[in-house]
Structures are given as C-alpha cells and as structure tokens.
Amino acid sequence: MTKASQNLLGSAMVVGGGIAGVQAALDLADTGYFVYMVEKSEAIGGVMSALDKTFPTNDCSMCILSPKLVECGRHPNIEILTLTDVLEVAGEAGNFQVNLRQRARYVDMSKCIACGVCAEKCPRKVPNAYNEGLSQRKAAYVKYPQAVPLKYAIDKDHCIYFEKGKCRACEKFCPAGAINFEDRDMLFQLNVGSIILAPGFKPFDPKIFDTYNYAHYPNVITSMEFERILSPSGPSGGDLVRLSDSKAPERIAWLQCVGSRDMNHCDNSYCSAVCCMYAIKEAVIAKEHSHHPLDATIFYMDMRTSGKDFEKYYNRAKEEQGVRFVRSRVHSIEKAPGTENLLLRYTDESGSLLQEEYDLVVLSVGLETSPEVLELARRMDIQVNDGKFAATSPFAPVSTSRPGIFVCGAFQGPKDIPQSVMEASAAAAETAMLLSTVRGSAISKPEPPQEMDPGEVASPRIGVFVCHCGINIGSVVDVPAVKEYARTLPHVAYVEESLFTCSQDTQNRMKDAIRENSLNRIVVASCSPRTHEPLFQQTIQETGLNKYLFELANIRDQDSWVHHDFPEAATEKAKDLVRMAVAKVALQQPLEEVRLPITQSGLVIGGGVAGMEAALALAEQGYPVTLVEKKDVLGGHGRKLLTAWNGDPIAPYLDSLIQKVESHPKISIRTKSTLNEVTGFVGNFKTTLDVDGRSETVEHGVTILAVGAHSYKPSEYQYGKSDRIFLNLDMDRAIAERQDAVVKAQSAVFIQCVGSREPDRPYCSRVCCSHSIENAIRIKEINPEADVYVLYRDIRTYGLRENIYREAREKGILFIRFDLERKPQVELEGNSLRITVFDPILQQNVVLRLDILTLASAMETRDVEPLAKMFKVPLNPEGFFLEAHMKLRPVDFATEGVYVAGLAHWPKPTEECIAQAKAAASRAATVLTRDFIAAGGVAAFIQKDQCIGCRACLECCPFGAISYLEQEAKCEVNQALCKGCGTCAATCPSEAVSLLGFSHLQLYRQIDEALSA
C-alpha cells in the first residue's frame, strides 16, 4: 500500500450499477461502510438485467439478479445516484473529493408511484434502448419493469415539450404530481475514502464488418438483440421469431469472434471470454423455445469453455441437445436471392468452400470498453492496457494504477458474471483493508424494527399477494381468478395482484397494506421461497411483523413454468397452492431468534497463494486469523510457477507475500498441521488441529477453504518412462534452471488436454493452454532455431491471454489440432521420442521427432472429502468444492460462515486465485462485522409435559443438539446447535417434539388442504 491520507473516510463510491457494482456495494454496506452507488442510466441492473438466461445453470437472469437489486435499493448504507456521471476526482487513497453531475430526470422520485400513466399518455415513441432498439418506448418511460429504483423519467432529447414547447400530457395526467419540467442538472461534490470502478462494457458494434452486412440485412442481428428476443420481457414477448417478418426461424447460425480476436476489422486482439458460452446458451435456449425442430449451428475458431461446468454444458449442447458446431471463421453473409434468408460462405478445416442458408444469423459480438469509460479513466488518471481495459497487475488484480481506486467486472478485462462478482467482492475487500480503522464511522445503525405486540398477531389477518411475474405466471395462470379465490379463504383480509411482487414499489405497497389493513400474516403467490423468501421476509419485518409469519406459494417455478400447456389445470393448482399456504401461515406463530455471540476471527485452511491472500485480507481488516498448512512451508504450488501469463515473475511476489503473512501480528501460522475435528457453526466454530503431532483447538467465526489442487500424473503418452517428458510445472523449473535438456533442445512438443476434457475428467483445466504457450515462447527465446509445436484440441487463451497466443504464432511456434478420437501417439525409441499426429489441415499424419515433450496435465483435487464432510459442504462430481450458487455466490457455501478460494474451487490462474481469495475474505468479513448471529427460528422444540423421556429424538439427531435431563427424565433441544431438519419431530412417538415453522398441525393441515379441492 502506498501512502494513504491521514484523514480516512468510512465511505466508498461504486461507479456503475451492474452486477459487479451491486455486489461490491452490498459487501461494503454489509461490512460497515457507507456506499454511494453512481449509475449513469435511470436504474441499476446493467447488462445482466437485459439477459434472458445465464449459463451454465440456465437460471433466469432477472430472477437471480432482482433480489440483489432490491437489497441494494433498500440497504440503509447504500445511496443510489442515478443519471449521474463522475466528473473529476481529487485527493488521495482514503480521502477523495469527487465532483459529480446528476442529469435532470424531470420526474420527482419522491413523488413518482410508478403507475405508468405518464408513459401511457405520452404521444412520442422512441426506440427502446433496453430492448436494443427492437421495440419502442415512450419519451416518458421506465428503463425496464423490475428497475431499481422503479421511477419514471422523461427523455429530454425526444420529449415533444422540449422540442416544441407544448404537450405536457404526462404532467396533466400524473396522479402524483411528480412531473417536474423545471428540473435541472445538478453539480455536487462527495467525499469518500475509496472508489470502485465497475462501469462494465459495451457490446461491439458490428456495423464495420462490411462482409457481414449487419447494417443492411435485418435478419443479421447481434447476440444482445437475440437475448432480448428470447426474453419474455423482450420485443416479441419471448416468442422466437425474426422481427423482420415475424417468421419463426428454422435455421439459426451463430458467428463467433465478431469484434474479438480480430486485428483486421477492429483493434480488439483479445478474446472476449464469454461469447462461446453465451452462444451455446442462446442456441440451447432457442431450441427449447422453438415450436418445431430448430437447426442451430455455431461457427467458431476455438470453443473456449474453461469455466466451472462449462465443458459439460458444451458437451450436453453437442451430444444431447443437437447443437451443431462448425470450426470455421465465416467469410461473408449474403442475402439468398428472392428471400430474406441469408447465405453463409465458409471453408471447412480441410479447405473446401461451402455455402449454407439460414433464416437468422446471430453475430456473437465481443466486449469492449466504451469511449465514455475510457474518457472517465482519463479524467480519473487511471491507466488502461493494450486492450483498453483498466491496467492491473496479476498480483493485484483489482487495483488500478491510482492507489485507493479499485476496479472490477468487465472494465478489468472481458469476463463472465461469476468472475465479475468475485472481483467485486475482492474490490470491496481492498476498500475494507484500506479503511478498516474507520469502519462504521460513516453509517448509522438502524434501530431494529419494534415487533408487534403478541396480541396483535393472535388472530390471523392474512394478506395475499399474487404475482404475474411479467408474463411468467400471468400468461398461464389466471392471476385475477387466483386473487379472487384467495379472498374467499378463511382469515384472508386483503388481496392484491401485481406485475412484479419483488419490485421495490410493490414491496412498499405491501408495507402500506400491512399497516392500513392491520395484516399480521402474509402469503405471496409467486416464485420460489429459495430465491425470494428472504426479500419478502425483510419487507414484512420492516413493518414490525415477525418474519416467520410469511409463506410463499410457488405458482411459477412449480406451476406456470411446468404446466404452460394446461392453463386451466395450472390455475386450479395455483388456487390449491395458495389455499395450502394460507392454511399453513394461519397456524404460524412468531418465532424468536436467539442472538449468539461471534468469535471474531478466521481460520484459513491452505497456505498457498489463495490461502495467504485470504488470511492477509482478513488480518488487514483487523481480524485475527489462524492459517493452517499441511506442509512445513508456505507457498503451495506458487513455489513451482515461473511467471504469471503476462510474464511477471511469481517468485518476488510470493516471497513478499510470505514475508507479509509471517510478520503480520494478527496471523498465526500452523505448518505441518491438519484438521482432526470441527464442531460448531457460523460465528462459533471450534476446530481441533493436529499441529505436528500435538493437538490444538482453535475457536473461529468463519472458515476459508483454500486447500488447492494438484497436477494429474498421466498414465499415457509414455509419461514417467523418459527424463525428456515433463509436466508443465517441471518444465517451469527446467527452464528456470536452464537445464541442458531445454537449452540444447532442437525440437520441443507440448501436448494439451492431458487428462482434461476426457470421460474421466470431463472438464477443462483452464490454465494449461496459457501455461504451455508461455513455456513454448520461453523455449523459442532460449533457442530461436528450435522447432516448437503445440498439439491442442482448442486453444483457450481467453481474455488478454490471446495476445500470447498471437505472439507464439508470430515467433514461429506451430499449432496442430487433434481430436479426442485421434490423439497423438508418442513412441520411445531408445532415448529418442517420436510423435505421430493427424493434421486436419493437411489431412494426413505428421511425424515429429523431438527432444523434449511437455504434457499439459489436468488439475485435480486430492483428499478433500474429509474436509468437505467436516464442514458439511458439498463437492461436485469432479471433486471440486461446490459453491452456494455458481453465478452470484461464487465463493460462498450454502453452509453459512464457510467460504472457498483458489484451485479447490476450480482450476484457475494466479490472478483469479488472488481475486477469489480476497473475495472470500470480503464475504467472511460480512459475518465477522455483525454484532451477533441469529439462531433459532425454524428449530425443534420439546414440550416437556408431553415428553416421556424415551430419547428417540436424542438418538436420531445428527447434530448432537438434544440432551437428556436426568433429573426431569425429559429431553431438551439446544437451539444453537439445532439446524431445523425436524427428524426428531418425525421420530417422537408422542408428538412432543415440534419443529417450529413446520409443526405437525401445519403439515397435517397442508395435506388436508392439498386434498380438499
């Protein structure tokens, strides 16, 4: 850290309200910092809000994003500034003065009730930017239906009043008097301790590709336009049609690398890192949406599916869903004579010229930094790199060139959502490390809402809110009928339907309805409690209602989505589900949560780069950390690595990191140590270590698992039979030591995907392409005369790594592709090596005689099951730790208080390990900053007068939460240990054990209601 201001401020500014900015803001707000979120448009949400589905889980993008947006919008420590631009930044790390301009909205946000009358009455139609201009909106408009904040705006550039001086229809009809034509742009200054840049990217504009005719043919569209066409809130309401003639396409082609890996049409030499996956996703979803068999073809150069579960997604698309993949860069798109269809001309690998006709062509456009963001970077004095992304070091991946200003998301480099979310948390950690001494100084702790008097909730008055979810529910289920039905149910005192119940305005209306109608229990009929229950619970809590007096009826995921062809039966089912929910919540009593103290320290397992960075990030925030390492030294695999992908040497960084960790007063290091036993739970773990043969117990509030991974030792390609055959890490050492084998080699070969992307390990190990190319270049630099070959299946130098792939080709390194079905054959003849490989371009076998062979072997975890069991966290089928949500919770586990970082999560290069480690520390800090952990709620409770002391419950409890009181001859539950599974309640022969929230009575009642239709 370079020098920071003496006068630190406990607030931060996040520039950009996309998913990265939102995550950074939430982490900081949850760790005690005040956040100004500066968004240039009318609402936060960014590009993710416009996506249809997200890979590789096919989650509905808006469904998983919306709760985070709402949380951001309602967080007491976050202030959202929309239509706002950063002008200038003065000051230094810890104390910046930021000049901003907020453009006029012409709608008073405090008065707007988002009723939409202004848009309805506005006579001027304008292309809708949210729908990529594929539909129209009015000059009075809201950015998108679930926008946060959900407030309308007047588009000054298109408003008739601003053009001609008359109209003001919106003002006349607005029932809230919210239109304000006197509104003016505002200049103001804010002081913050740190700035996080998350301004995102701009999709590449393919108009300059003259041979693709995007500007001239309406059926050549971009991938962003296609996202909107797939989206239920898009221009065609989710119907897969081409907008030129409303015809359902039968053949769609995706063209990869448009505006990426291209120095001819544009300057974007880098790979945009996300287009392969989004194209596969779009193809898969399009095939699902299509009412007839759809021919979906993806034209690509290399399929780059190296993220977690991406390769499996690719394989499924190819083998199960029938997406066709053609390895070719298409030369041109022409119109088929006499139709609106399109002709693609391309050459296949063997050189034959082919032509195919398609109804629709989707250009998979790359990611680039917009001129506005480049200008912002210039004004803020932030350096950018060759790719026009913020310049960062692999060892400080979220730190910009200006101390105290951090970066995350696509402005750091082209990347997907999970990576953006990780960096966002990492940037929050950097801010928290910088400002730890003033944590809490800029926020006011909200008074917990006063809970209603028990008398007020004794007699149920239930409010039922039925959601249309845009058209997700409303297009199948008759929502008004369900609402009217709900009105007839016992104890129901209020009913309402809404377009999006999760939107902020409906949340506010819900609070008003609770107050105005004295409601004391709420049922929402919408989506899944798994995603939305916490949101609604928080809302009702704000009115003083106990959060357990709530029930969700899942009429979307488990009704309208699975019964779309049976609207009547789906409506009946929705009524049943609402009736079951109403019956259950009527029997629900307020539940108390116990407040447990938190041990404000962390345990980090694994002393490699990820573990050390995580430990340091927690310690720098002021929390004591115990760092456990199995070996006798820190450093892990970092010790064997020569450089990061860009050539920056690892050793100086690693030495300095080890030195910082070893000398940090808050870090206790335990080498030659392993874990014996773990008890407890979030905030209160107790772990017994074996420290070089002696036992030691550590109490800690959070745990970060960073146990790393290992190189697969190949059983093929003659590995182990010759000292001329290396793995990449061995090659690093051989090069560093300038071993004879390397220096004298006249011919070197690298074989990729050794053990990866095979049935035993159906995943890509992500780092090997770059690693082999780095070493290939180094061998070429040592001896420019040497022949160097890389035998590969796809070259996956994603992001800016593409530059080293280009450099390698320029240096004369030869790349030969092979298929899984025709792997290279390695033969040993005495001490000499020979490889036979089929060259698909020459269409014949090539025989290479070589001096050294390097195998790019897979990465795999080893012996992680015991650790997974101890912390009760899952592993995926490949043996890597499985996070809580692959898209939006990439370092959290479903088990609270346990986090993952580094290679044990998934293969990844050093800079991603560092970002993830800092992210894990940031997430862990959101627990450690809390004053207490709330336990109880849904927990078992034993009614002692009914307990006969048989101890059946004690025996079946997996958590040792039940004890037997000898004197009373009764059993008792320790609520802090109880996890609320309810096995005891089902075991008790006299129904003396109740699971609060899922009582016998409630479940009997739900069964009855399910059957009473």
Place this chain on the structure above:
Amino acid sequence: MKDTFEPVIVCFCCQWCSYAAADLAGSMRLSYPTNVRIIRIPCTGRVDVKFLLSAIEDGADGVFISGCLLGDCHYRTGNYFATKRVAFVKNLLEKVGVNPDRVEMYYNSSAMGPQFAQTCRDFTDRIRKLGPGLRAVAPAPARNAVD
C-alpha cells in the same frame, strides 16, 4: 368418478435438493402432470409416518417423498430415516389391503430437474393405473385443526 381418472398426489420435497430440483424443472420449462401438490419441508427426515398414512387415509391417491441423494442429505441422515419410514408404511399398507405402490421414496438432487419431472410423470402414471385410492371408498374425514 370422472371418465378419466385424475389422481390427487401429495409430494414432500426437502428444501435443499428436491424442492430445488422441482424449481429447476420449472426454469428448464419441462412439463409434467398437474396432479402433484408439493409440500416443502426442511428435510425428508421431517416426514412422519403419520403424514404418509394421513394423506392416504384422507384421500390422496398417491404420496411420495423426494429427498437428496443418499449420502448427500444436507442434514447428513434425514433421507435414510425417510427411506426406512416409507418402507415401513408400504409394509403397513399391504397388511391393511392398500396397494403399497401408492407410497414411494425418490431421490433427486438440486441439479436433477429433468429427473424430478420424470419422477412426477412416472408416479402419476403409476397411480393412474392403480385407480382411485381410499377416497373412492369413503369420503375424506374433515380434520378440525385448531391452535
């Protein structure tokens, strides 16, 4: 009884795996019969033998539990208890002359949306073939649940 028999089926899903699988079936827009009513519970270990019996007695034509894969229970062992209880109930039903196929235990992880949809199809088919359960014999007794 209607011309085509549409069974009423009660399903207990644990909130970690099978309820998520049911959600996933939805986000994948898979289709399955509308006969199944899902009751969410924290863990299949919560399913009391009496819930299964009560459902059959009160007129469900079929009841099934869907839990995490064996070995993957979020609470370690709940689905083993559920498995044992389903076996117990099947045994009991057979003794009282009710076809034990009306009750079943299934396992669907949170990633198994398609399998969950298939479970619903298979079980509904099975119950359709078995015909109506006890509700054909006697009207469901009204349960008066009070606090």
